Amino acid sequence: MSLSLLLSCIWAVAANVLAMTPSKDHHWRNAYILIAVGIPIVGYVVVQHGPWIGLLVLAAGCSVLRWPVIYFGRWLRRIGRSTSAE
Numbered sequence: 001m002s003l004s005l006l007l008s009c010i011w012a013v014a015a016n017v018l019a020m021t022p023s024k025d026h027h028w029r030n031a032y033i034l035i036a037v038g039i040p041i042v043g044y045v046v047v048q049h050g051p052w053i054g055l056l057v058l059a060a061g062c063s064v065l066r067w068p069v070i071y072f073g074r075w076l077r078r079i080g081r082s083t084s085a086e
Helices: 003-018 028-049 049-062 066-084
Strands: none
Touching: 003 028, 003 049, 028 049, 028 066, 049 066
């Protein structure tokens, strides 16, 4: 197993362990840290294994961090509506 895939597996395990811990801010601080660490790992996977494996790792990360992705999609839709109304 390559280093990039090993790092992505460690990231997934860490994300699941962090999800099991109690949190006062509903895990948003953990989500920000996981996003900041996960983006370079996805880039590293793309460099080593190509875009298809990178997309699979990105989809796995999005499934773990689904609420930040949902809120980002809602924000993009809201931005799209405000620019098209002008």
